Amino acid sequence: MSAKFTPGPWGIFREDREYVVDLAEERQPRSAECDPHTCCEIARVADQREAKANAHAISAVPEMYAALKKAREVIHHNVSGAVWNTLAPAIAQIDAAIAKAEGGK
8 A cells, every 4th residue: 555645855945934845846826727646735724833844844754754665675574583672662663653644553
């Protein structure tokens, strides 16, 4: 299974007193005819102490998801035995994060 979220990269833009995470690399003016392939608002974070950091974390989701999938693949194909056992807790965290991103538990 793969994630069904909007593919990245996602950009961060300041708009009034909020941070907006958007598919477009450059913020486009909004219109009723907005092409979802060139602009797509992912999240809007109210201006507060953590808002900018939250927006940055949200915007990194596509890259983090891809990196976790790649790391899991590399581990699966290259690690075994005692090393696998040592890495088992980290592998379980990776698997849980991927499952969550893909709509699982």
